[in-house]
Amino acid sequence: MAKHETPLLDELESGPWPSFVSDIKQEAEVRAKNEKGIDFQIPADACDDLLGLLELSFKDGTTHWKHGGIVGVFGYGGGIIGRYSDKPKDFPGCSSFHTVRVAQPGAKYYTTEFLRQLMDLWQLRGSGLTNMHGSTGDIVLLGTTTPQLEEIFYTLTHEMDQDLGGSGSNLRTPADCIGQSRCEYACYDTQELCYFLTMMYQDELHRPAFPYKFKFKFDGCPNGCVASMARSDLSFIGTWKDQIQVDQAEVALYVDGTTPANAGSHSGRDWGAFDIQAEVVDLCPTDCMSYVDGELKIYDKECTRCMHCINVMPKALKIGKQRGVSMLAGAKAPIVDGAQMGTLVVPFLEIDQTMNKQLADFDTEEEWMEYLEEKYEALTEVIEAVWDYWMEEGKNRERLGELMIRQGLQRFLEKIGQEPQAVHVDHPRTNPYIFWKEEEVEGGWDRDINEYRKHHAR
Amino acid sequence: MAETIEYNGKSFDVDEDGFLLDFTQFTEEWLEIVMKEEGIAELNEEHKLVIDVLQDYYRKNGIAPMVRVLSKLTKFKLKHIYELFPSGPGKGACKMAGLPKPTGCV
Numbered sequence: 228m229a230k231h232e233t234p235l236l237d238e239l240e241s242g243p244w245p246s247f248v249s250d251i252k253q254e255a256e257v258r259a260k261n262e263k264g265i266d267f268q269i270p271a272d273a274c275d276d277l278l279g280l281l282e283l284s285f286k287d288g289t290t291h292w293k294h295g296g297i298v299g300v301f302g303y304g305g306g307i308i309g310r311y312s313d314k315p316k317d318f319p320g321c322s323s324f325h326t327v328r329v330a331q332p333g334a335k336y337y338t339t340e341f342l343r344q345l346m347d348l349w350q351l352r353g354s355g356l357t358n359m360h361g362s363t364g365d366i367v368l369l370g371t372t373t374p375q376l377e378e379i380f381y382t383l384t385h386e387m388d389q390d391l392g393g394s395g396s397n398l399r400t401p402a403d404c405i406g407q408s409r410c411e412y413a414c415y416d417t418q419e420l421c422y423f424l425t426m427m428y429q430d431e432l433h434r435p436a437f438p439y440k441f442k443f444k445f446d447g448c449p450n451g452c453v454a455s456m457a458r459s460d461l462s463f464i465g466t467w468k469d470q471i472q473v474d475q476a477e478v479a480l481y482v483d484g485t486t487p488a489n490a491g492s493h494s495g496r497d498w499g500a501f502d503i504q505a506e507v508v509d510l511c512p513t514d515c516m517s518y519v520d521g522e523l524k525i526y527d528k529e530c531t532r533c534m535h536c537i538n539v540m541p542k543a544l545k546i547g548k549q550r551g552v553s554m555l556a557g558a559k560a561p562i563v564d565g566a567q568m569g570t571l572v573v574p575f576l577e578i579d580q581t582m583n584k585q586l587a588d589f590d591t592e593e594e595w596m597e598y599l600e601e602k603y604e605a606l607t608e609v610i611e612a613v614w615d616y617w618m619e620e621g622k623n624r625e626r627l628g629e630l631m632i633r634q635g636l637q638r639f640l641e642k643i644g645q646e647p648q649a650v651h652v653d654h655p656r657t658n659p660y661i662f663w664k665e666e667e668v669e670g671g672w673d674r675d676i677n678e679y680r681k682h683h684a685r
Numbered sequence: 686m687a688e689t690i691e692y693n694g695k696s697f698d699v700d701e702d703g704f705l706l707d708f709t710q711f712t713e714e715w716l717e718i719v720m721k722e723e724g725i726a727e728l729n730e731e732h733k734l735v736i737d738v739l740q741d742y743y744r745k746n747g748i749a750p751m752v753r754v755l756s757k758l759t760k761f762k763l764k765h766i767y768e769l770f771p772s773g774p775g776k777g778a779c780k781m782a783g784l785p786k787p788t789g790c791v
Contacts, residue, residue: 301772304767304772437752624789
């Protein structure tokens with residue numbers, strides 16, 4: 228029997244979508260029965276009380292969590308989100324309900340062995356509830372008490388070789404698309420770069436030293452499967468510099484209907500026979516394609532590598548061979564001064580395609596890291612220049628994107644050592660409030676009004 | 686759940702995370718209470734400098750300094766601040782100095 232009546236939540240058990248209410252009830256039951264004889268370190272009825280508290284919020288239309296909460300583990304300044312209920316007497320099982328952020332593996336590939344071990348830990352020392360995963364990428368363990376934090380951290384690090392994720396004014400947990408593991412569009416190894424930078428900047432992740440939060444995300448191509456351009460202060464998006472590789476024989480198979488367009492993504496509705504002119508050539512944003520006499524031509528100089536033609540005909544069109552990343556900076560949610568997407572700051576940094584050694588090719592992980600440091604040196608130089616600038620100039624709780632607006636893109640580019648180029652803007656400014664540097668102007672700013680009066684009487 | 690801690694004849698009102706609710710209740714006894722919770726065996730001159738700097742800054746400005754400012758004022762690198770206060774400048778040093786609990790997306 229459930230501990231609390233939850234008539235409103237019960238409604239959410241109907242319908243076809245997996246019900247979080249049914250799942251939490253199931254976990255509450257597992258804990259109540261405790262067939263494994265676990266010595267639960269937080270109240271066994273944590274899930275029942277959480278449902279009770281949530282039902283109350285459904286009734287009141289307001290949250291019942293108190294403001295803030297500062298808890299953590301020694302040595303780190305973040306990783307745990309403290310939370311206390313404002314109804315501790317009515318729902319003692321979830322009066323403390325802290326969230327533990329656990330660093331996730333690249334692109335979230337798991338073995339059941341790892342997940343079982345993690346769940347054994349969490350059943351013992353937490354609520355048994357999780358969020359797989361937080362929006363930033365972390366494995367989120369939902370609900371435990373303060374005394375359990377160091378215990379959980381000890382088991383994670385000593386028995387699972389696993390660290391916490393980030394929270395606070397620091398580098399948050401980086402995340403990536405699946406990249407080259409299962410996608411032929413990936414222009415670089417997103418998982419390798421994500422892992423390398425996560426390891427390289429552990430200090431910046433665990434001990435808040437920044438004016439505010441800072442996120443990295445890694446997309447293998449402009450499709451943006453991890454939405455780096457919208458959800459990270461520094462976004463790495465794969466691209467190429469040479470020609471799209473066209474296989475005319477494969478193109479013909481699309482044209483005659485043998486191969487379904489978009490890998491069959493639109494098969495749920497009859498859109499008629501594939502029309503390469505209407506669905507590819509005419510939709511190209513720069514109009515740089517033609518299909519004449521059974522031959523598809525691309526004028527690559529005018530191609531902006533939007534991915535559309537490749538997305539429609541993945542078997543016929545492949546990304547180029549000279550690959551690298553574009554870096555975009557400044558994306559953020561609305562608070563304080565409006566939402567921003569990433570602004571292109573580094574158009575192309577080539578990633579050496581001949582440097583493709585794996586961890587297994589080295590004796591130690593340290594040697595592998597040294598190799599990666601060399602491979603990605605040009606990238607880390609930009610990252611560190613961005614941080615040097617923002618850490619010095621950023622105001623308290625000012626995201627990078629806001630600093631870029633406050634001090635201007637010019638200053639930002641100067642600080643990270645990028646020459647201004649036409650690709651840095653969508654369009655030139657329309658107002659004439661143009662600042663010049665004194666050294667750019669003949670004669671400088673020191674002028675004598677008396678000199679002027681000699682030629683212009685009052 | 687605010688509670689009151691009695692220690693050596695002084696009383697302190699604290700929140701769930703052990704932060705003082707009222708900065709004016711800060712006394713030397715408070716340091717002894719927090720030391721134990723925060724994993725600090727002995728308070729040295731460097732601990733005291735950090736605490737003094739935080740308190741001065743809070744009295745003058747009504748907020749805690751940014752980490753960068755704290756480093757500049759004390760001339761301690763962040764790494765050293767963590768050596769002094771294992772929970773870091775927020776949960777460790779600010780709590781000990783009696784400053785209000787850090788807020789925001791922590």
